[in-house]
Amino acid sequence: MWQKSNIVSYRHFRTARRGLLVGGIQLGFCGLLAWRMHHLQVEKADSFRLVADENRINLRLIPNQRGEIYDRNGVKLAGNEASYSITMVAEDAGDIDLILERLSKLINLSPEDIKRSKAELNQSAKFLPVTIVDRLEREDIEKIAFNAPMLPGINPEIAFSRTYPLGEIFAHVVGYVGPVSTRDLELRKDPDPLLRIPRFQIGKVGIERELENTLRGKAGTKKVEVNALGRVMREIERKEGSKGANLKLTLDTNLQAYVRARLGNESASAVVMDCNSGEILAIFSSPAYDPNKFVRGISFDDYGTLRDDNHRPLASKTVQDAYPPGSTFKMVTILAALEAGIINHRDKIRCNGHVEVSNRKFHCWKRDGHGNVDLVKSLRESCDVYYYELAQQVGIEKIAEVARILGLGQSYDIEMSAVTSGIVPDKLWKLSARSREWVVGDTVNSSIGQGYVLASPLQLAVMIARIATGNEVLPRLIESINGVEADIETNRLKLNKNNLILVRKALFEVTNDKRGTAYDSRVLTKKSQIIGKSGTSQVRNISAVERTRGVLENKDLPWEQRDHALFVNYAPYDDPKIAVSVVIEHGGSGSTFAAPIARDITLQAIYKGTPPITAYPIEDRAKIYNQQRELKKLMPRTTKSSKVQA
Amino acid sequence: MSYLEYRVKTIPAGWRKVLFMNWGLIALIIGAAFSGFAMLISVAGGNIEPWALSQMQRFSIGLLTMFIIAMTPIWIWRNVSVPIYMLAIVLLLLVEFLGSTGMGAKRWINLGFINLQPSEVAKIALVMLLAAYYDWLPADKVSKPLWILVPIAFISLPVLLVLQQPDLGTSLLLLLSGVTLMFLAGVHWVYFGTVIAFTGGFVLALFKSRGTEWQLLQDYQFSRIDTFLNPDSDPLGAGYHISQSKIALGSGGWTGRGYMEGTQSRLNFLPEKHTDFIFTTIAEELGFIGTISILAIYVGIMIFCLHSALRHRERFSSLLTLGLTMTFFLFFSVNMSMVMGLAPVVGVPLPLISYGGSAMLVLMGAFGLIQSAHVHRPRDKA
CATH class of the missing domain: 3.30.1390.10 (Ribosomal protein L7/L12, C-terminal domain/Adaptor protein ClpS)
Structure with a gap:
């Protein structure tokens, strides 16, 4: 009995000891739990409470209306349709x-x-x-x-x-909106929360894109209490958004529509500017497309048709394409020579139809040559040899300098997409872009706007506006944002005034002298006389073999190989108001094809409507009369809708 | 000492037994249960339906069960521990074949009046069997290898069956309480040292097995471990439970947002807010004061049980009480750890407070056993 109870107490002792140990561990763990509670609930309470509120309160966006876009007369170009x-x-x-x-x-x-x-x-x-x-x-x-x-x-x-009530008339300028893509979001550093709304519409092209932030406005917000499933339990706070800013453009719908009708089915572009303020009155790239199709989501077939058209309706040729300016560049070369003091207006150069420079023959467009050529004649009759000779003396650096002063080789701060800066080549440019040394032949080519020189139709319009006024005209597209107009100041060009006058006088003869290349496009009424220069820029090389056989006529060439037809002009002579540039891709001769179009557009702009038939030379009036009737049919009926609000 | 040697006369008999129950323990149990009712009402947005009322009914049944078990002499419980263990195994096998699936695992068996979770029954049954085994086994054989294999088999059988459901959490709890009981019974230190070393190796193997053909755990189990280790990596996906419950806990502060004012639970950010995650509601609405009080109640229950266990002169009672205390401790400590991000999310309810029938009934049964051991303990003549 004694022995047995001894064993009992021994076993009891061991159970008690281990029981105490296990109990101790348990209580210790409870202490750990208590410490953790204190840590989470007291020490980190503030941060967690914030998270809990974020959890519970959800910020919802109330989409607002996008700003509307109007032309200079208050015609609605882009609106919101319920x-x-x-x-x-x-x-x-x-x-x-x-x-x-x-x-x-x-x-x-x-x-x-x-x-x-x-x-x-x-x-x-x-x-x-x-x-x-x-x-x-x-x-x-x-x-x-x-x-x-x-x-x-x-x-x-x-x-x-x-909606874009005027359809394709303003397609390239105003652009269109479309649903936000992931790429759009990636491009932005800190995207507006509105953009996260599925299928939210943002500007994709043109002004819609370039002024997206102005047009979008601010979204309203409402704070709602939600449960974990996202069901709204109640609304806590509501802040209404504000509508995007309304834009008033410098464009004139009537003129823009006329330009579209006049360019017809050509792959062409035209820019009309106010010479003095730089306001763009019309800027159209033909053919265009209907932006409304893109808003609704364009079908694959429709898009394919637009994309594969060789007239490139999707391209905004006025600003994004650069062409060899051809003879329209001659004003640059001659101004460079005058500025450099190499010639005066009386100096003559002999043109035999070609000139040889470092064993290469450079041809004048006139095979037999112009004979003795002075400044006025060189522009009036567009003699190439005169410029070949001048350029060799002036050098490319001076030509490039004047080109830049006249607005070439730079992109402007204009609210359109993919604005090109063109190319004004010089020695440094060629070394970095082509990794080759500049040669004299390059200078010769550049002197007549061929070779590496490239300019967009907008740049050409700026160039002629600057020559016309002597001011550093900058193009503008936005007249006012929400009624607030931007300040503009224009500086004088860093060119000698007398040199500009000499050039203007010579240009006057281009269109108003019987011997001028664009005499056929003259205007009789003094208030709208046009002063300009044509250009025909080659897009192919003419081989020596072809020259001996006779250069092929444009009409005998496939469309893609024909020359570009260009014309730049301003009007009227004594008080320049309007500057115009027209480029017709593969249109042929500039004086024959581009000049009449530029003339018609200029007259339309000056008379703010159909010009009187008496402005045209007598022999053309019958043709012009019919043309005016045909074009009127193509113009949309725009009612002068309500003026811009705000 | 066997029960035959009891000085039976020192043990209270008849209705007098009621007076000798551990009333402090009962008071704490009732306190915990009432806190639970209050929270279930709050979670239901101030309504007694759908949870609080049925929970009250279950608690009443549980309380009655506890009294009945407590009135039954402890030696009877010792003698039926083998049949109870066998019953639990049969239920586990039944659930394997007939059980209904919930949340990706077969855990429940429908007995008509109650959805029984046999793994809960197994927790008690295992502790009872092991306590009875070590009561029967002479002290000098406790650490003999052969006599160690027997309890290991007893433990392995339910553990493997529960793992099969699959319910990793409960099977680990079963394993842990079984091994603790062996430790309490006096098995030599060396064995535990070895086991711990092997477990370490096993855990290593477990992680190494991931992604290989002999992967030892299911993908969802791995992902739970992942989210436990780094809950913020995927706050809306796999880490949602832990992140949200930590937010709820933290937003409580000292005194909480006030009763029925919790936003996390009322707005359904918290999953299973009335069952496994009810602690977060307490934390959010009653703050640190609320949670520490709940912890205090649990610690109080543990201390009463430990105190009772250490006074027992009888091996079965002592081991049983300590083992059940361990089970209870594992319940609440694992639940709290999980909610506070100290342990992975495993389906363990907060004892006496979480909504749920099986766990409540089984727990009250366990307290009944502890009370029975308390009432029927041999007393020295004063």
Whole structure:
């Protein structure tokens, strides 16, 4: 008995000892738990409470209206059109199939719409609205509102979609909007939260894109308390957004429409500027496209047609394409020579039809030559040899300097997409861009706007405007933002005034002297006399073999190999108001094809409408009369809509 | 000492037994349960439905069960521990074949009036069997290798069955309480040292096995471990539970947002806010004061049980009480650790507070056993 109880107490002792140990560990762990509680709940309380509030309070965006775009006379170029859509909330609807069936009796519902809606309704949370159809007519919405008791869960919604009432007339300038893409988001450092809304529309091209931030405005916000599923429990706070700024452009719809009609089916571009303020009155690239198609989502086929057209309707040729300026560049060369003091207006150079420079023959466009040529004659009759000789004496650096002063070789701060800076070549440029030494032949080529020289139609318009006024004219497209006009100041050009006058006088003869290359495009009325220069720029090399056989006529060449036709001009002579540049891709001779178009556009701009027939030379009046009648048919009927608000 | 040697006369009999129950323990249990009711009402947005009312009914049944078990002499419980263990194994096998699947695992068996979770029953049954085994086994054989294999087999069987469901959390808890009991029974230190070393190796192997053909855990189990180790890596996905519950806990502060004012739980940011994650609601609404009070209640229950266990002169009672205390401790400590981000998310409820029938009933049964051992302990003549 004694022995046995001894064993008992021994075992008891061991159990008690280990029991105490285990209990101690347990209590120790409880201490750890208490410490952790204190750490989480007291020490880090503030940061966690903040997170909890963020969790609970959700910021919702209320999309606002995008700013509208008007022309200089208040014609609406881009607006927001109310479009109606209907949504369904599954949990309110109950029997989805029944409601959809009733709905299809009231409005036009395609089977695809029904199928897609059902799929979306089944996928998303029961309390979230799903769009059944959009872009409905007002009558449809009225029908639905009338039958509302029969259609639980169905809600009509109003949304705004972007429209361009004038269609393709302003396609390249105004551009279009489209849904935000992931690329759009990547391009922005700190994107506006609005952009995160699915299918939110932002500017993709043109002013819509370049002034996106101005046009977008500010989204309204509402703070709502949500549960974990995202269901809104209540609204805490609401801040209304503000509409985007309205833009008033310097463009004139009537003139722009005329330019479009006049350019017709050519692959061409034209820029009309106010010489003094730099305001762009019309800037059109032909052919164009309908921006509304892009807003709705263009079909693959339609897009393919636009993309594969060899007239490149998607390209904004006025600013994004640069062409060899051809003879229109001669004003640059002659000004460089005058500035350098190498010649005066009386100096003559003999033209035999070609000149040899470092064993290469450079030809004048006139095979037999011009004989003795002075400054006026060189421009009037566009003698190439005169410039070949001048350029060799002036050197490329001076020519490039004057070209830059006249606005070439630089891109302007203008609100259009992909604005090119063109090329004004010099020795350094060739070394870095082509890794070759500059040779005299390059200078000779450049002197007549061939070779490496490239300029966009906008740059050509700026160039002639600067020659016309002697001011550093800068192009402007935006007249005012929300009614606020930007300040402009113009500086004088760093060119000798007398030299400019000499050039203007010579240019006057181009269009107003019987011997001038563009005499056929003269204007009789003094108030609208045009002063300009044509250019015909080669896009191919003419081989020696071809020269001996006789250079092929443009009409005998395939379209892609024909010369570009250019014309730049200003008007009127004594008080320059309008500057115009016209480039017709593969149009042939500049004086024959581009000059009449530039003349018509200039007259249209000066008379702010159809010019009197008496402005034209007598022999052309019959033709012009018919042309004016034809073009009027092509012009859209624009009513001078309400003036810009704000 | 066997029960035959009891000085039976020192043990209270009849209704007098009620007076000798551990009333402090009962008071704490009721306190914990009532805190639970209050929280379930709060979680339901101030309504007694759907959780609080049925929880009250279950607690009443549980309380009754506890009294009935407590009135039954402890030696009877010792003698039926083998059948109870066998019953638990049979239930675990049944759940394997007939059980209903919930949240990717077969855990429940429908008995008509109650959805029983056999793994809960197994927790108690295992402790009872091991306590009875070591009560029967002479002291000098406790550390003999052969006599160690027997309890290992007892433990392995339910552990493997539960792992099969699969329920890693519960099987680990079963393993841990079984091994603790062996330790309490006096098995030599060396064995535990060896086991710990091997476990370390095993855990290493577990992680190494990931992605290979002999992968030892299911993908979701690995992902739980991942999210435990770094919950902020995927706050809306796999780490959601832990992140949100830490937010709820932290936003409570000293005194909380106030009863029924918690945003995290009421707005459903917290999953299973009425079951496994109810502690977060307490934390958010009642703050540090609330949570530390709950912890204090649990510690109080543990201390009463430990105190009772250490006074037992009888081996079965002592081991049983200590083992059940361990089970209880594992319940609440694992739940709290999980909620506070100290342990991976495993499906362990907060004892006496979380909504749930099986766990409540089994727990009250366990307290019944502890009370029975307390009431029927041999007393020295004063």
